[in-house]
Amino acid sequence: MTDDTLMWRIAGGSGDGIDSTSQNFARALMRAGLDVFTHRHYPSRIRGGHTYVEVRASDTPVRSRGDGFNFLLALGDSFARNPQDDAYYGNEELKPLTEQLDDLNEGGVIVYDTGQLDEEEIAQTDLDERAEENDWHVYPMDLRNLAREHGRDVMRNTAGVGVTAALVDMDVSYFKDLVREAMSGDVMEANLEILDAAYERAQELDQTHDLTVPSGSHDGEQALMTGSNAIAYGALDAGCRFISGYPMTPWTDVFTIMAQNLPKFGGVSEQVEDEIAAAALAIGASHAGVKAMSGSSGGGFALMSEPLGLAEMTETPVVLVEAMRAGPSTGMPTKSEQADLDFVLYTSQGDSCRVVFAPANVTEAYEQTRAAFRIAYEYQLPAIVLYDQKLGGEMRNVSADFFDREPNPSLGSTLTEEELAEAAHHESGKFRRFRHDGEDGVSPRSIPGQKGGRFLATGNESNEVGHICEDPDNRVAQMDRRMRKLDAIRTDLDEEESSHQTYHGPTGAEYGILTFGSQQDTVFEAVDRLNELGHDVKALGVSDLMPYPEMEVTAFLESVEECLVVEMNASGQFRGLTQRELGRFGPKLSSLLKYDGEPFEPGEIVDGFEASVDGDQPSAGNLKYVPAAGD
């Protein structure tokens, strides 16, 4: 299925500047008044290996990648290994061209750099044949030479952008502005010249396609953001002034953004020896009175398991972020998956007492990171923001006004020295830090250095002043109190003005689709298409995973006949969680799963849904349908 929006894909080797070029491209389109969305695909390799970024732009809101794409700018992989017929990687240089073709829609446009790609080798592929079959419009251009004439070879990306602008009839001045803002001197001049020259050269071509960029406008100024930006900015505006971490893809992006900005926000960032230390430092900083966070991806988060339990037991507020990638083990480091759900909910010994939010998009990532800090510090427990490679790396435009809000530096249920003087103490002078009473389970804390606030924090079960205590009645009182916090948090979240759960589609629909985290907006686009196709379906995207939004999901599931649960993993973890939490609906819930490393396309969900209605396996892509229990 095609789309009338521009879906431009730039492909090259990693190291060929694909990321920065696509960012500028998206930004220019955004400034031109369009809504944009990017999808990033890259290998776990520094140089070479085929990588691409897709930029989808439309005059109506876009919230997902499209189905396939309609414009390919293939730069070729300038870091490719020497072609060897016997090696499994074949001719890597050509891959940014040849490996894209399966997804290119009918009538699509191809521009490739003949300065990098050998035309004789291309002639040996089936490009011509397929172009004919699919009505593709192919424009070989010597981008490298264009770049060299006015600057240097590596500026061939700029030439590619200039050519694209001419072919889709887009004003090149937006790109020029970006060049002027980002560069100076000779480099800037060279890039400006290349843009013009490439634009002119492409205009001279005998153009046979009819793809143009739509025109649009925005109500206010827009900002182009990734999910990682949004999480980091949410943390900063939540008053977070400490981060500790150890690099691991894809969490590194959040860590980097925080590390680069914390000094000017008056905070401290620490890159430490491992993730056990990373989590422990965040706990130490929080215990000493700072809003603190850490995070990692799968393997690194596994190392945080024991400190995470310590934070639950000592009731130390802390925010952790977990950026999922395809597992198990090292899995596919740069590919998307949602298979760490069970792990993040339950890792560490004992009964889980934590909060887990899985935001769906950039705005939710900002909001829910702020919420994670509020809840963690108010209720004194770890709060986890669970996201994935997809959300972390994809860019979207958001109204710049969205971020115009006040920071929240509150330490939550923490006492000042004046309040401490009034608070209950043990006769020995120790502060009763862990009192059994308190309806919402929270017992306010003191901070080291405060006069009269001394207590012991321990990972052992403890009494009201924190001393180790294995008395059965105390144990039950303390366990009950800690677990009570989760009920209080559920009530708190349910009372919030806006729920973290998001609904889409006709309220009275007969069928439902349930999903969580980053797949939500793709599902929503699919729901729109399904309704256009005559299906009666609505969707619910869940973000609160612990404590689970029982009321909302129950009401949703009661309102539909059948429900398809869409998630990116092989064992249907979210469906399992839903059944476990609600204790029913088994016969209503079937699964649509994907775990090939690539997020769902909306069209795949459409296909998957249609097949599921008949109880069939979907025909397209690497999808898997698992029927409801008892079906």
Next chain:
Amino acid sequence: MSAFTAIGEEREIDREEFTPGVEPQPTWCPGCGDFGVLKALKQAMPEVGRTPDETMLVTGIGCSGKLSSYFESYGYHSIHGRSLPIARAAKLANPGLEVIAAGGDGDGYGIGGNHFMHTARENHDITYIVFNNEIFGLTKGQTSPTSPKGHKSKTQPHGSAKDPVRPLSLSLASGASYIARTAAVNPQQAKEILVEAMEHDGFAHVDFLTQCPTWNKDAGEYVPYTDVQESDEFDFDITDRREAADMMYETESRLWEGEVLTGRFYHDAERPSYSEEKQAIGEMPEEPVAERYFDEDAEWERTADELIDRHT
């Protein structure tokens, strides 16, 4: 005004203030060396001039980890091997605190060895006391990283095939700026060393020999001992890294032969602490980060003002 008025408070301090009313009596076995650490620490505090409310003691897991139960201060009894990362973050959050970390030889040189190396390297201004009884005490006497080669235990029935860790040498190579060894049976020296360690501006590592009469009778009571500063046999400069390294090597080797050498082994008073280094490159504010949360007039930066423009 500070939100933490205990910090820097000038007043008479009595060592009995450090005995917790909740749990005044330790549960360590009779004759255990851990009592010696507790006593020396309580004696050192008034000399250093720090009160219980401005002191944060972070411990690991082990018999040694119970120190925080028997010492009155802000305490954090954490998990096995992880006292150092918690302690150093607390110091970064609020540098006015007196931060002490403590744990066993298994805790610090085994499971937490990576943190030991890196905390020393970074030279955080904290004091680290390792209760070195050359055994896993709490888990009932298994061979530890400092147990001598050939040490037999239930988990090493044929005797350990491993050479033990050299804690002092490891500390020096990693970057600690104050390194000493003392013994529970020498309370006066122990107290003095702890005072020096706490007053030192940088990572101070004290390898504290603590006899475990219950599980490690072989190690004896660490008597007789020799103070290397007082003995005529040794003459080395504790500010000279090479001489210190040789002396440490000698000391560690002799312990395995049953000879106990204690004292100061290395002291570098010049090296800036980690916070100073971080402040010098503009990565840590002068005012303690923790103070800001209690300051109602504090101005909090907003991403809307600082960061959003670059995305438009």
